[in-house]
Amino acid sequence: MTNVLNQHNANQTLTLWGLGKSQSAVVTRIDTGLGEQITARLAEMGLADGRIVQCVRRGPLGGPMVLQLSGSVFAIEQDLASRIHISLQP
Amino acid sequence: MQRILMVGKPNCGKSLLFNQLTGLRQKVANYPGITVEVTRGKFDKFELVDLPGAYSLNGLTRDEVIAVEEIKRSLADEDTRVVLVVLDATRLAQSLILGLQVKQLAAAQGKPVMFALNFIDEVKRVGEHIDSEGLSNALGSPVMPLSARSLDGLHEFKHALLSMADWPNVHDNKQQPPVDYSDVAARSQALASEFGIQHDIVLKNQNRIDSFMLNNWTGGLIFIAVMFVLFQSIFTLAAPLMDGVEGFIEQAASGVGSLTQRGIFHDFVNDALFGGVGSFLVFVPQIMVLTLIIGLLEDSGYLARAALMCHRPLSFFGLSGRSFIPYLSGHACAIPAIMAARTIESPHKRLITMLTIPLMSCSARLPVYALLIAVLVPADGTFMGVFNLQGAAFFGLYFFGIIMALVISQVLNRFLPRDLEKTDMPFILELPSYRLPHWKPLFQRVLNSGLQFIRRAGPIIFVVSVGIWVLGYFPLNASLEDSWLGQIGHYIEPIFAPMGLDWRYGVAILMSFLAREVFVGALGTLFGMESADEDVAGLAERVQAEGLTPEAGLGLVLFYVVALQCVATVAMLKGESGSSKLAWGLYVAYGLLAYVIAVVVNQCLGFVFA
Ligand SMILES: Nc1nc2c(ncn2[C@@H]2O[C@H](COP(=O)(O)OP(=O)(O)OP(=O)(O)O)[C@@H](O)[C@H]2O)c(=O)[nH]1
Ligand SMILES: [Mg+2]
Numbered sequence: 001m002t003n004v005l006n007q008h009n010a011n012q013t014l015t016l017w018g019l020g021k022s023q024s025a026v027v028t029r030i031d032t033g034l035g036e037q038i039t040a041r042l043a044e045m046g047l048a049d050g051r052i053v054q055c056v057r058r059g060p061l062g063g064p065m066v067l068q069l070s071g072s073v074f075a076i077e078q079d080l081a082s083r084i085h086i087s088l089q090p
Numbered sequence: 091m092q093r094i095l096m097v098g099k100p101n102c103g104k105s106l107l108f109n110q111l112t113g114l115r116q117k118v119a120n121y122p123g124i125t126v127e128v129t130r131g132k133f134d135k136f137e138l139v140d141l142p143g144a145y146s147l148n149g150l151t152r153d154e155v156i157a158v159e160e161i162k163r164s165l166a167d168e169d170t171r172v173v174l175v176v177l178d179a180t181r182l183a184q185s186l187i188l189g190l191q192v193k194q195l196a197a198a199q200g201k202p203v204m205f206a207l208n209f210i211d212e213v214k215r216v217g218e219h220i221d222s223e224g225l226s227n228a229l230g231s232p233v234m235p236l237s238a239r240s241l242d243g244l245h246e247f248k249h250a251l252l253s254m255a256d257w258p259n260v261h262d263n264k265q266q267p268p269v270d271y272s273d274v275a276a277r278s279q280a281l282a283s284e285f286g287i288q289h290d291i292v293l294k295n296q297n298r299i300d301s302f303m304l305n306n307w308t309g310g311l312i313f314i315a316v317m318f319v320l321f322q323s324i325f326t327l328a329a330p331l332m333d334g335v336e337g338f339i340e341q342a343a344s345g346v347g348s349l350t351q352r353g354i355f356h357d358f359v360n361d362a363l364f365g366g367v368g369s370f371l372v373f374v375p376q377i378m379v380l381t382l383i384i385g386l387l388e389d390s391g392y393l394a395r396a397a398l399m400c401h402r403p404l405s406f407f408g409l410s411g412r413s414f415i416p417y418l419s420g421h422a423c424a425i426p427a428i429m430a431a432r433t434i435e436s437p438h439k440r441l442i443t444m445l446t447i448p449l450m451s452c453s454a455r456l457p458v459y460a461l462l463i464a465v466l467v468p469a470d471g472t473f474m475g476v477f478n479l480q481g482a483a484f485f486g487l488y489f490f491g492i493i494m495a496l497v498i499s500q501v502l503n504r505f506l507p508r509d510l511e512k513t514d515m516p517f518i519l520e521l522p523s524y525r526l527p528h529w530k531p532l533f534q535r536v537l538n539s540g541l542q543f544i545r546r547a548g549p550i551i552f553v554v555s556v557g558i559w560v561l562g563y564f565p566l567n568a569s570l571e572d573s574w575l576g577q578i579g580h581y582i583e584p585i586f587a588p589m590g591l592d593w594r595y596g597v598a599i600l601m602s603f604l605a606r607e608v609f610v611g612a613l614g615t616l617f618g619m620e621s622a623d624e625d626v627a628g629l630a631e632r633v634q635a636e637g638l639t640p641e642a643g644l645g646l647v648l649f650y651v652v653a654l655q656c657v658a659t660v661a662m663l664k665g666e667s668g669s670s671k672l673a674w675g676l677y678v679a680y681g682l683l684a685y686v687i688a689v690v691v692n693q694c695l696g697f698v699f700a
Binding site for chain 2: 034035037038040041043044045046048056057059060061062063064066068069070071072073074075076077079080
């Protein structure tokens with residue numbers, strides 16, 4: 001939670017990495033720097049503009065975060081998660 | 091031969107189904123990314139092909155790319171009769187992505203597709219039902235519900251698969267409506283929400299267990315406990331079994347010994363056969379216990395969690411969380427472990443992982459460790475009053491190997507040139523459901539590991555034992571010191587003197603550059619020939635009686651942790667890295683490093699103790 005607030009205060013856009021346990025959000029933009037192949041794969045997995053993502057839990061010791069995507073559970077690392085921009089659901 | 095191709099997302103049960111259809115025993119485990127190469131078997135009169143799992147035709151990791159290449163190749167090949175898409179019914183949306191893409195590609199090539207809706211036992215268990223007819227209509231291909239584990243629906247499935255593959259005009263079903271799913275993700279979502287089961291039911295259990303397994307505190311403690319139990323039990327669980335085998339060999343030796351006349355044949359049987367080969371059979375139970383525990387871990391679903399937890403710490407050393415699985419299986423054998431590194435998302439991390447896997451204490455080192463620990467550590471000692479001291483020593487050796495691997499990874503990460511053409515892929519890992527182990531295949535695997543160890547190491551140990559015995563027995567009536575072997579041994583002795591070892595160890599070490607298992611057999615033969623008494627019992631007691639100093643013993647055992655004495659591993663490294671120079675370079679480098687460590691330990695501790 002503090003993570004999310006800090007990012008707001010700093011007036012940055014929110015990324016997936018800032019999402020806390022059990023929070024949901026809508027994906028707003030995926031960093032183009034990731035390259036087409038990875039972006040396409042993310043879209044297939046359910047990480048694309050307009051899709052809703054849910055953070056199941058944060059990994060221990062700042063490790064990869066756990067997401068629920070289309071009925072499966074995936075762990076993704078910080079590098080990737082912080083390139084996926086989101087907005088919190090109202 | 092006409093072919094049936096099996097495809098599906100990772101961990102959807104392809105290999106288990108493949109095993110059920112072909113009677114083969116491919117590795118099956120509850121971790122996405124177990125199969126990393128194309129595997130062929132025979133089902134009825136067809137060739138059945140099992141592929142590595144892939145989430146989509148858009149392959150990210152090496153194993154996925156291998157699968158995708160084979161799918162594309164096979165679809166264009168006219169011998170391919172049917173494409174069998176295996177779906178995980180409890181994770182329909184993620185399974186259908188590849189399913190729909192393959193269906194689309196197959197339709198373009200006029201190949202029929204059949205869907206195997208696997209995991210139907212788990213669907214039933216949560217009290218759900220999947221309308222497979224409806225799904226079949228929506229997909230335009232037959233959907234057969236089944237469970238590769240409980241075998242529900244397998245009979246009907248086999249029948250349907252064979253009749254589809256036998257159908258004479260499979261190739262001209264052009265009347266099939268062309269398939270075009272411009273948005274595969276949306277379509278698989280839609281199908282899953284129409285036909286799939288409630289995710290929450292399936293995931294509730296998994297998430298509840300994960301709240302312990304992946305908790306900041308309990309997660310870490312569980313991880314450490316699991317690793318400790320793993321390495322400790324290799325020793326404690328196996329000890330009674332090993333005593334049993336040792337007793338049996340003693341019995342056999344004295345039985346056979348009393349049948350034969352004294353003389354050359356008697357000496358040969360006693361020293362080369364029972365002394366050499368027998369002393370290595372004792373360690374088979376340990377290898378089986380190790381396989382059992384790794385198998386339990388693999389089947390439970392815990393591995394993916396362990397990989398997740400290790401990702402950040404391992405990244406620090408230039409590795410990935412996915413390196414954890416090859417490292418773990420490297421404790422059984424480096425060869426499949428090096429292949430398992432194919433699932434690592436970054437080529438650089440994959441290479442580092444492959445180059446450091448040989449430092450994991452594989453099962454071939456167990457005999458050496460066990461012998462030297464028996465020599466150096468008192469059997470009834472305990473560590474902090476609880477842990478058996480010998481067991482703790484085992485743990486220490488495993489730990490030393492892992493620490494060495496991390497240090498060397500860090501060094502390689504700094505200095506190994508990066509291949510800029512190959513881009514790094516992100517770490518994305520699916521966490522599968524927790525499951526109880528599948529006992530029957532697990533026990534088969536355990537039994538098999540023992541047999542395989544004997545089959546693989548047995549012949550070379552036999553040859554080396556006999557070779558050493560012959561060289562040591564002649565010229566007749568000379569003492570071992572003056573035999574041909576003794577003469578060779580004295581010639582090389584100066585190399586091993588800094589390690590604090592005499593020529594007999596030197597001979598055994600040199601021989602073990604062929605295969606490290608040979609060390610114990612070779613030493614067993616040498617000590618057996620020398621001693622006057624005729625019982626083969628206790629190589630450890632003999633070594634003790636001869637007075638191996640603690641510092642030389644410690645140096646020797648650390649030598650075996652580090653040295654890469656396995657030609658098969660070098661060959662595998664060469665194949666997977668594509669560089670023969672790198673593979674042989676590693677062989678030499680680890681050998682030298684091992685020697686330096688042994689010498690330093692012996693000299694420094696010798697200085698301290700003196
Ligand atoms: N309950 C149940 N478990 C199954 C079924 N099919 C497979 N499993 C289990 O699912 C896990 C994965 O099975 P595998 O056959 O290794 O899966 P795979 O598709 O070959 O996986 P990769 O090689 O990693 O792509 C194992 O633990 C199996 O025992 C099934 O029908 N029911
Ligand atoms: Mg498989």
